[in-house]
Amino acid sequence: xxxxxxxxxxxxxxxxxxxxxxxxxxxxxxxxxxxxxxxxxxxxxxxxxxxxxxxxxxxxxxxxxxxxxxxxxxxxxxxxxxxxxxxxxxxxxxxxxxxxxxxxxxxxxxxxxxxxxx
Numbered sequence: 575x576x577x578x579x580x581x582x583x584x585x586x587x588x589x590x591x592x593x594x595x596x597x598x599x600x601x602x603x604x605x606x607x608x609x610x611x612x613x614x615x616x617x618x619x620x621x622x623x624x625x626x627x628x629x630x631x632x633x634x635x636x637x638x639x640x641x642x643x644x645x646x647x648x649x650x651x652x653x654x655x656x657x658x659x660x661x662x663x664x665x666x667x668x669x670x671x672x673x674x675x676x677x678x679x680x681x682x683x684x685x686x687x688x689x690x691x692x
Contacts, residue, residue, distance in 0.1 A: 633689050636682045643679040647672055 650671055654660060659667060 633686050636686045639682045640679055640686070643675050643682070647675045647679075650675070 650668060654668060662668075
């Protein structure tokens with residue numbers, strides 16, 4: 575076959591190709607190489623419904639961090655209830671620690687709520 579002449583695909587409705595002297599290739603020809611996009615389409619069809627864990631693992635982890643932060647707040651405040659403020663080093667008070675817990679709690683809850691609303 576001549577390198578300058580490309581084989582043409584046979585179209586059943588196009589009769590002009592039948593008159594051409596170029597070699598014809600039918601769409602069912604096994605020598606036709608399939609494009610990678612058709613293989614990725616098949617892969618996408620197989621993975622059309624990913625597992626629930628694959629979709630929601632970040633939100634589950636964020637929910638566990640939220641519960642841990644709430645437990646940390648209770649665990650920090652409860653032992654010091656009805657007692658004078660303890661003397662902690664570096665001028666850190668219970669209020670500072672609780673504020674840090676709540677900052678983390680708000681950030682993680684915002685991630686979960688934005689995923690749920692969006």
